Amino acid sequence: MLSVPVEQERAESLATWSQVTTSIQAGDRGFAVRLRELWQFRELLYFLAWRDVKVRYTQTLLGVFWAILQPLLTMLLFAVFFGRLAHVPSGGKPYAVFAYAGLLPWIFFSSAVTSGAESLISNPDLIKKVYVPRLLIPGAAVLATTVDFAIALVLMVPLMMYSGIRIPATIVLAPLLIVVMVLLALAVGSLFAALNVEYRDVRHALPFFIQLWLFVSPVIYPSSMVPPRWRPLLMLNPLTGIIEAFRASWFGTPIPWRELSVSAGLTLVLLVVAVASFRRMETSFVDEI
Amino acid sequence: MNPAIHLEDVGKRYRITGRKSGYRTLRESLMESSAAPYRFLTGRTHRSADEYIWALEKVTLDIQPGEVVGVIGHNGAGKSTLLKILARATEPTTGRVEFRGRIGSLLDVGTGFHSELSGRENVYLNGAILGMAKSEVARKFDEIVDFAGVEQFIDTPIKHYSDGMRMRLGFAVAAHLDTEILLADEVLAVGDAMFQEKCLATMGSLARSGRTVLFVSHNLAAIGKHCPTTVLLEHGRVAYFGKSAEVIPHYLSSLRSREASVQLDPPVIDKGIAITKVAALDADGTPAGQFNWQSPISIVVEFVVTQSLPSISIWVGVKNGLGVRVLFSWIVFQERIPPGRYRVQGEWPSETLNPGRHTLDVVAELYDVERFHDAEDALSFQVFNPGCVFGHNLEDYAPVYSRIQWRLQKREQ
Numbered sequence: 001m002l003s004v005p006v007e008q009e010r011a012e013s014l015a016t017w018s019q020v021t022t023s024i025q026a027g028d029r030g031f032a033v034r035l036r037e038l039w040q041f042r043e044l045l046y047f048l049a050w051r052d053v054k055v056r057y058t059q060t061l062l063g064v065f066w067a068i069l070q071p072l073l074t075m076l077l078f079a080v081f082f083g084r085l086a087h088v089p090s091g092g093k094p095y096a097v098f099a100y101a102g103l104l105p106w107i108f109f110s111s112a113v114t115s116g117a118e119s120l121i122s123n124p125d126l127i128k129k130v131y132v133p134r135l136l137i138p139g140a141a142v143l144a145t146t147v148d149f150a151i152a153l154v155l156m157v158p159l160m161m162y163s164g165i166r167i168p169a170t171i172v173l174a175p176l177l178i179v180v181m182v183l184l185a186l187a188v189g190s191l192f193a194a195l196n197v198e199y200r201d202v203r204h205a206l207p208f209f210i211q212l213w214l215f216v217s218p219v220i221y222p223s224s225m226v227p228p229r230w231r232p233l234l235m236l237n238p239l240t241g242i243i244e245a246f247r248a249s250w251f252g253t254p255i256p257w258r259e260l261s262v263s264a265g266l267t268l269v270l271l272v273v274a275v276a277s278f279r280r281m282e283t284s285f286v287d288e289i
Numbered sequence: 290m291n292p293a294i295h296l297e298d299v300g301k302r303y304r305i306t307g308r309k310s311g312y313r314t315l316r317e318s319l320m321e322s323s324a325a326p327y328r329f330l331t332g333r334t335h336r337s338a339d340e341y342i343w344a345l346e347k348v349t350l351d352i353q354p355g356e357v358v359g360v361i362g363h364n365g366a367g368k369s370t371l372l373k374i375l376a377r378a379t380e381p382t383t384g385r386v387e388f389r390g391r392i393g394s395l396l397d398v399g400t401g402f403h404s405e406l407s408g409r410e411n412v413y414l415n416g417a418i419l420g421m422a423k424s425e426v427a428r429k430f431d432e433i434v435d436f437a438g439v440e441q442f443i444d445t446p447i448k449h450y451s452d453g454m455r456m457r458l459g460f461a462v463a464a465h466l467d468t469e470i471l472l473a474d475e476v477l478a479v480g481d482a483m484f485q486e487k488c489l490a491t492m493g494s495l496a497r498s499g500r501t502v503l504f505v506s507h508n509l510a511a512i513g514k515h516c517p518t519t520v521l522l523e524h525g526r527v528a529y530f531g532k533s534a535e536v537i538p539h540y541l542s543s544l545r546s547r548e549a550s551v552q553l554d555p556p557v558i559d560k561g562i563a564i565t566k567v568a569a570l571d572a573d574g575t576p577a578g579q580f581n582w583q584s585p586i587s588i589v590v591e592f593v594v595t596q597s598l599p600s601i602s603i604w605v606g607v608k609n610g611l612g613v614r615v616l617f618s619w620i621v622f623q624e625r626i627p628p629g630r631y632r633v634q635g636e637w638p639s640e641t642l643n644p645g646r647h648t649l650d651v652v653a654e655l656y657d658v659e660r661f662h663d664a665e666d667a668l669s670f671q672v673f674n675p676g677c678v679f680g681h682n683l684e685d686y687a688p689v690y691s692r693i694q695w696r697l698q699k700r701e702q
Binding site for chain 1: 303374376377378379380381386387390391392394396397410414419420423
């Protein structure tokens with residue numbers, strides 16, 4: 001008797017869905033991101049991200065500890081070479097904490113972009129065999145990286161306490177900064193993901209490109225160390241404002257609003273460009289991959 | 290009533306040459322664009338190496354809600370391109386497509402499966418990829434697992450599954466899709482013969498459940514059985530669209546010309562006799578891959594004898610789609626056969642083999658003593674019953690059908 005409600009439900013769903021007409025027009029390069037569709041597939045975004053996280057952690061010996069180990073070891077390395085030996089200024093805070101606060105967004109950004117860029121070519125079946133909104137694929141890769149970020153973020157608290165810095169009220173800004181940071185990674189990641197399908201050179205160029213990006217971002221050094229006339233150039237890097245503001249929110253120093261708004265503006269522009277070009281390149285994915 | 294699927298002048302063009310590797314490099318693109326002004330001046334606006342093919346051209350079709358349509362055609366006729374466009378995996382180059390309701394595509398099984406995840410996790414993941422809501426998968430979960438027959442291993446990572454188990458699980462998820470329109474590819478019938486039958490039966494029952502179905506297949510028996518209507522694609526265009534019983538014969542006549550015989554490699558160890566060729570011929574004596582149930586089938590076996598042997602026998606066995614050997618026949622040569630090339634031909638009368646796919650095993654042996662050449666699964670062909678649409682399928686009753694002359698008599702009390 002169980003089948004009766006199921007059948008009824010089916011009939012109802014048939015009646016509702018049959019009203020929904022989808023149309024595909026050749027050469028439709030419009031800016032139709034199909035938000036409704038992305039919403040329909042929101043569960044898939046979660047599943048794909050969860051798959052990435054789960055697989056990453058079950059295949060490794062140290063599991064989740066990698067999420068902490070990577071920024072922690074990098075911090076130690078930086079503290080020795082840039083803090084102790086090179087005496088890079090750190091705004092009156094212990095260099096180790098200063099570096100860690102910069103490494104958190106940086107490591108998130110670089111790994112999110114890297115895995116986002118690889119996401120399409122490592123999931124050819126999701127493109128060739130079924131239809132899912134393709135933007136979800138780099139989206140899930142970026143989302144999965146936020147888990148690592150969240151784990152590494154937790155370590156920030158004991159580091160602050162150890163260095164004797166009280167967590168300031170400005171910390172409430174951090175979630176907003178994280179949102180901007182995730183959107184930026186999504187924009188850059190999906191752009192590279194699409195390029196990667198068409199040009200496999202991206203694979204080789206990307207690690208080098210990211211390495212360069214580290215040096216033009218205020219991770220190792222504060223942007224105050226850069227001569228004032230070069231600073232506008234540094235601000236062209238959308239990560240600059242995010243990293244500086246993220247640090248400021250932890251250390252209670254004045255929030256660099258100007259830099260931050262430039263970053264947010266650039267992020268928005270990049271996002272629009274990325275989604276538009278993704279949509280344009282998307283039409284040929286299945287034939288290229 | 291508005292059609293469930295409406296295709297209007299749909300075409301898909303692919304670029305087939307101009308690249309050595311499968312993808313472009315940035316360098317290539319840069320060089321192309323730098324050469325563009327030159328090409329513009331010389332009037333050569335297209336790269337000479339580029340060639341395009343239209344995998345699908347000017348396809349206009351209306352499929353009504355609830356219609357179950359078979360899609361047939363030779364390899365490369367555009368069947369999978371059509372499905373891919375409807376599944377939205379690729380976009381058409383020309384024309385427009387409209388459909389009402391959700392489309393579920395069964396073009397692949399186990400898409401997105403990850404070997405590190407357990408069966409349970411993969412079911413949810415795959416369900417989400419196919420467009421099912423989590424709650425929907427949860428509701429059907431037991432049914433899915435039951436269908437796949439993997440209850441005991443559902444929490445084991447699927448890297449420990451056999452290929453068969455993996456495919457069964459993948460199909461089970463797909464079979465529980467509940468969309469208004471369903472696209473299915475015959476290659477989906479996976480796994481061992483038993484499970485394949487189950488898959489085809491499931492597709493059949495999905496077809497009868499009131500939704501609109503497009504079913505691509507090479508298996509004419511399956512098309513005839515499940516689809517009242519059929520589209521025949523030829524070179525990317527719709528050649529025929531109508532009642533299956535009328536469209537299928539058009540396809541068959543185009544198959545006539547195709548070679549349906551197999552040249553065999555000689556066995557590694559030369560034992561004095563080797564089978565060189567096996568063919569199935571239709572009533573006209575032409576090799577064929579498809580046979581009407583109502584016409585006879587001739588089997589030709591060619592062999593070469595390199596040394597004079599006593600009591601050679603050639604035997605032929607036929608397996609049906611389930612792998613069950615349903616028929617067997619042989620010829621024993623009583624006298625010595627001198628070296629040379631030989632050919633034997635025998636004929637099965639009409640209505641001997643049931644509709645469905647059949648495979649031939651051919652063996653050359655020393656009568657009852659030693660097998661000299663064992664050509665298992667040497668050839669396969671299809672038997673179809675054009676008059677049979679929904680309902681009486683001989684193969685469902687028994688592996689072999691036999692026409693008996695029945696006589697009706699009135700008994701005297």
